[in-house]
Amino acid sequence: MVVGLAGILGLTLIKICIPKISLFFGIPFVILYGILANLLYTTGWISFIILKKVFDTIWDFEKYMVMLYIIGTILSLMITLCLCMFIIIESIP
DSSP, rough: OHHHHHHHHHHHHHHHTTTTTTTTTTTHHHHHHHHHHHHHHHHHHHHHHHHHHHHHSOOOOOGGGHHHHHHHHHOOOHHHHHHHHHHHHHHOO
């Protein structure tokens, strides 16, 4: 939800910084981004389950779960906002 709100904020910033751009310019990109983000999110918890089964005796996963979740959320926010900033910067003549 936080990443989605960041995406809405980013699209709003794009519209403010580039007023002549259509609001529907990025619909295919938004759909593609949503699919990829959900695919990567799903891959994250599946890989966590696999790694926990394989390395549970070596590494205490529960100790790092919250930290990994926070880092993942921060990185997702950074990627989302960086994509928006890239579009704004590329539009500057």
